[in-house]
Amino acid sequence: MCEGGVIPAGRWLEHLRAYLAIARRGEEPSGVHQVRVASRRLDVWLRLGDWHVLRDDLRWLRSTCASARDLDVLAARRDLPADFHDWLVQRRRSEQGGLREALDHERVEAILDALAAMPPVSVARARAAVKKIMAAVLDRGSQVDHASADTEALHRLRRALRRLRFGLEWVGEPADALIKLQDAFGDLNDRAVLMRWIEQYPEQDDAAAWRAELHEELDRKRIAVVQTWRESEPEVDAMARSWSSS
């Protein structure tokens, strides 16, 4: 993504533009998913350039797609009770109208126009920002070690790891080591999302036993994720040291 010492938003901005059209139509789950993926990558691009403006706009854009994305992921599962699955599918259908209205808001076009007007980020500045993101990952990670059951601490670490992965990709550095970590955290997050939607399901009596089972599964997953982090932390720490000395 680096071109002559600078990093333009280019490819991910065009990706966002293309998938907004798909998300509006609501025919494919990839639309909403890729809008969120692109907006997160562009958020990191802004961070690399030390920009504060436009990041709230991208956050707003992601939040408009959040429920639809959750429901797309859950509706694709084949292991959910039939009635609950049907309820999820129905909820997703009813989300589409509001989603389309939000994506038709002129703020979306203004976000695209603004990002298109922005100058590219210098590689030097971006690399300095990646070092800060690495430090933030290690800081969040140290909080997790002492709070293995703290879901919020794990989410903060997950988000920091995602920003680090995207930051490395923007500056053209390998991020493979982080993908395994992201997968583990992503798995935990998927279960937490499922729990949030179970808690909204009107037939709570039907869901009681299953909810209890999921609570236990979440507890096991949290412990496993903390273990995965502990195993990976030395590698991330070594990466941070290598970056600091470069």
Place this chain on the structure above:
Amino acid sequence: MELFVIRHATAVPAREDYPDAERALTPRGARRFERVVRGLDRLGIRFDQLLHSPKLRAIETAERLVPLLDGPTEVASGLVRDPDPELLARFVGERVAVVGHEPYLDRLVSWLVLGKLERGDRFVLGKGGLAWLEGEPKPGGMTLLALLPAAVVRKR
């Protein structure tokens, strides 16, 4: 509500072969506006919402106001055309700053103070200058507290 209507700082001149939206601040324009921000800071001015146009010179001006902000930023294409009710509906804070362009900002001030868009010639904003309004963000619902050229604020 207090509303701070701020014109972007000095930008590179327009050129036919260069997209207007991508015109950046000049280095001098950026430095001088940073002094405006320090002047606003010394006056104790803070915002809880900051809206800006999608053009680069407004983006760069808005970015320099972020240290005075305790709240969200929002890009608003309503700031690159004559003001309308949709734009006013987006002013939801108590101390709102908007960064945009002439002649739209003059017309915004005229509309909010006099209830008419077309008396903007009474409220001309220089680059980096601002109009400070108070009241309800509806046509004729606001009072002009001050019209401050950038040079005055820089000297605070």
